[in-house]
Every structure is written in structure tokens, then in C-alpha cells.
Amino acid sequence: MTTLSFENDSLTPPIDPEVDGLLANLFMTEEGRNDPYSIYAKLHQKPPCHQVSLGMIVLTRFDDCQKLLRDNRFGKDDDTEGRRRERAESLNLSIEELDSVMKFFERRTTMLFLNPPDHTRLRGLVSRAFTPKTVEKLRPHVERLTDELLDELSGQIDIMDALAWKLPATVISEMLGVPLEMRETFRPLVRSATQMLEPTLTKEEFFTGIAAGKEMTTYLGELVVERRKSLGDDLLSKLIEARDGNDSLTEEELVSTAFLLYAAGFETTTNLIGNGLFALLKNPDQLAKLRSDPTLMPGAVEELLRFDSPVQFDGRSALQDADVLGYPVKEGQVVFTILGAANHDPAHFSDPSRLDVTRQEGPPMSFASGIHYCLGASLAKMEGQVVFQKLLDHFSDIELLDDPPKRRMSVTLRGITSLVINGTRA
Ligand code: HEM
Numbered sequence: 001m002t003t004l005s006f007e008n009d010s011l012t013p014p015i016d017p018e019v020d021g022l023l024a025n026l027f028m029t030e031e032g033r034n035d036p037y038s039i040y041a042k043l044h045q046k047p048p049c050h051q052v053s054l055g056m057i058v059l060t061r062f063d064d065c066q067k068l069l070r071d072n073r074f075g076k077d078d079d080t081e082g083r084r085r086e087r088a089e090s091l092n093l094s095i096e097e098l099d100s101v102m103k104f105f106e107r108r109t110t111m112l113f114l115n116p117p118d119h120t121r122l123r124g125l126v127s128r129a130f131t132p133k134t135v136e137k138l139r140p141h142v143e144r145l146t147d148e149l150l151d152e153l154s155g156q157i158d159i160m161d162a163l164a165w166k167l168p169a170t171v172i173s174e175m176l177g178v179p180l181e182m183r184e185t186f187r188p189l190v191r192s193a194t195q196m197l198e199p200t201l202t203k204e205e206f207f208t209g210i211a212a213g214k215e216m217t218t219y220l221g222e223l224v225v226e227r228r229k230s231l232g233d234d235l236l237s238k239l240i241e242a243r244d245g246n247d248s249l250t251e252e253e254l255v256s257t258a259f260l261l262y263a264a265g266f267e268t269t270t271n272l273i274g275n276g277l278f279a280l281l282k283n284p285d286q287l288a289k290l291r292s293d294p295t296l297m298p299g300a301v302e303e304l305l306r307f308d309s310p311v312q313f314d315g316r317s318a319l320q321d322a323d324v325l326g327y328p329v330k331e332g333q334v335v336f337t338i339l340g341a342a343n344h345d346p347a348h349f350s351d352p353s354r355l356d357v358t359r360q361e362g363p364p365m366s367f368a369s370g371i372h373y374c375l376g377a378s379l380a381k382m383e384g385q386v387v388f389q390k391l392l393d394h395f396s397d398i399e400l401l402d403d404p405p406k407r408r409m410s411v412t413l414r415g416i417t418s419l420v421i422n423g424t425r426a
Helices: 017-028 030-034 036-043 062-069 081-090 095-102 118-130 132-151 159-164 166-176 180-197 203-229 235-246 251-282 284-292 294-307 377-394
Strands: 049-051 057-059 155-158 313-318 322-324 327-329 334-338 395-400 416-418 420-425
Touching: 017 030, 017 036, 030 036, 057 062, 062 313, 062 334, 081 095, 118 132, 118 235, 118 251, 132 159, 132 166, 132 377, 155 159, 159 166, 159 251, 159 416, 166 180, 166 235, 166 251, 166 377, 180 203, 180 251, 203 235, 203 251, 235 251, 251 284, 251 294, 251 377, 251 395, 251 416, 284 294, 284 377, 294 377, 377 395
Parallel strands: 057 334
Antiparallel strands: 049 057, 155 420, 313 334, 322 327, 395 420
């Protein structure tokens, strides 16, 4: 019997230069960022577990990604000294310089970057606001907001600008109790801050992201002080009550949680609307099917999330020595789960490159899996259902004027920056 041993190199996933090249294309080139799916298709022809020469392990299959994300031997460790040192070196900074700027980003106080028990405590404080039942109560209001936004629209429209960011930004602002006039100010800041989720960053992107995070958290910190004087029915007030009543979270955690919810609450949903509408317009038969049968909408939104997911990458680190698909993994080693590839895994989805709004093959991997499964999944899906239905109701015909549209130059978050259509009012 073979004993797994870290000394035995033959037991680590082999480094295939072709896979290395495909992943380099994906991460570093405009071509890869524009069309990751042809790269995923090539990766699916390779063995399921890849090691990249930089040391990370990469998983591309649905079942393997799901298993890894549910495995509690793996978790978040972005802020260990080793990880900070790596990041400092890649940005040509000293670790002290990195720490002094990173302190404004407060990764250590945000559920997204934490493991239990802190993750469980912080997620538990806000999870009730995002249950399917609570979210469903918001549907009529979201329908009204969408009607208001669509009301003035006809002819040539940039959907990203007129609707796709404004609707989710309005919903999360109202839920949190952040004044609506801040949406325009926060829009570019959220974009810069979320760029920090990219696997590769230029020094400029890093500093712009840090500055954006600092500006938003400073504002939200001041808003907490104000709101404390007169609490309302919003999520920020609930977090303040939890802080002041039971001391369940620190002031930094309070501000970071508000920041995370605000940023996560609209950038990704904006991209669901943009990527989804583009996919439908490129597949007019599917659009026609959806128009003729509105009961298909919930399944269609799942399919749009699968087809061109707003989040393409996720990952975990080994919190202890462990194994992945039989290969030993050392504590601290990073495993990437390519959610976009999992969503196009031919072993899980039949004919994955085909958009099929009637597909019934289970939910996609777009919201990840395990304890960090997207907290806002029900909200995002409900917003998607409302927006696509209202677009079909409002326009009898939608013509795509931007093909290919301009894409956001990032790999973790996949989105379109502008999508110009010609809409004929129904
Ligand atoms: C289509 C839209 C969305 C997509 C594709 C998406 C995707 C994801 C993914 C993949 C994760 C897991 C990250 C990880 O494993 O590290 C996540 C986590 C999260 N999402 Fe979303 N998201 C969306 C919308 C939203 C919305 C509307 C909210 C509302 C506030 C939200 C809040 C969160 C939060 C708070 C987490 C962290 C959960 C945790 O760490 O336990 N997301 N999301």
C-alpha cells in the first residue's frame, strides 16, 4: 500500500506546462479574461487536479470544487504572516508598509475572510435579513423600484448605467440604511475595492483599492456614529444594537460588515443583470422561450448564473496538512476552485456551452458552497428574476447594439462595463 508523504514528489499533482500556460492566459491576458470558457473547455480535457508552477493547486470540476469548499480542513488564511509576506513581495513593499495600508481594509474583521468561530458569529448577526422568506417580502418593493427605473427608458440605452447597477445599489442601500445619494459616490469606490479580490494585482490597483476601502469605511464609521443617536429599522441599526446591547461585535467588525454587505450587495448582482441580458440577447430562441412562459424565470436565472457567472474564482487554504483528490497538501497551501469552470463541467451539466433556460440539472456553483455560501443568494436571485421579467414586460423588442460589449478587466468578478441596447416599448 502507498503511504502518502510530502517528501514523495511523485504524489503531488503533476505540473503540466500546457495547463500552466492556459492558466497564465486566463489570469494575465485580455483574451483569457474576455473568453475564459474556451480555456475551461481545454482544462476539462486534462486530469481534474492541476498544480501550477507558483505552487497553487487548481480544481475545475463541479464535484471537486464543491467537496473542497465544504471541507473544514480548508478555510481562509489571507492574513497569516506568510501570506502577507508573499503579497508584500509581489507588490514590492515591505511587510510593515503593507500592514500599514491594509489596516484600512480590515480583512481580519470581515466574515468573508474569517473562519469559525468568528465567521459564525458575524454571519449569524445578519443572516436573518437574507433568508428566502425575508427576501420574498421585499419582492413587491423591488418590482416598484424596477418599474420606476424602467419608466423613462426607451430607444438607445446603456443598461449597465441605467438599470443594472442602480437597482441592486438602491436595494442594499435601503436595507442597510445608507442614504441613497451616496450611491453615485460609492459606485466607483466599490469597483476599485472589489478589484482587491483579483489573484493578480498591479501596485496601482492595489493602492486605488485600499484608498477606496478607506474612503468607504471612513464614511460608514461616521454614519454609525450618527445612526447611534437615532436608531431605525435598518440593518446598520440592528448591528449597532448588537454591538451596544450584547457586545457581540467590535466597532471595527460593525463597520466592516456594513462595508462587505454594501460592496457584495451590488457589484455581483449588477454583473448578473449585465451578463445575463447579454447571454439572452445572443440566444434569441431562449429569450423567446422565456418571453412566452414566465414560469420559466426562476430556472432561467439559475441558468444565466451558470452560463456566465459574476464570480468565476474562489479558493481556500489548507488549515492543516490534508489531501485533495488523494494528493497530499501542506498546511497553508492554496487551492483555487474555478467556479466558472465548475459551471461548465461536462460531467455535471450536459452540453455546458449551450444556454438552455429550461435546464434542470441542479443549482450552479456561482454562489460557492459550504459555510461561506453567498449570504445574499436569495436576494440576488429575486432581483434577477424581477429585472429580467420587467425588461421583457417593458420592451416588446430588445436589440443588441454592443457586440462584443466592453468587459471589466478582472478574472474573479466577471462583468460588462457598458451594454448598449435599443429597446422598443411594449
Ligand atoms: C449574482 C450575485 C452574487 C453572486 C454571484 C455572489 C457570489 C458569492 C460567492 C461566490 C461567495 C462566496 C465567497 C467565498 O466562498 O469566499 C459570496 C459570499 C458572500 N456574498 Fe455574495 N454573491 C452575489 C450577491 C450577493 C448579494 C446581493 C449580497 C448581499 C448582501 C451578497 C453578500 C455576500 C456575503 C456577505 C458573502 C460572504 C459570506 C460568508 O463569508 O459567509 N452577495 N457571494
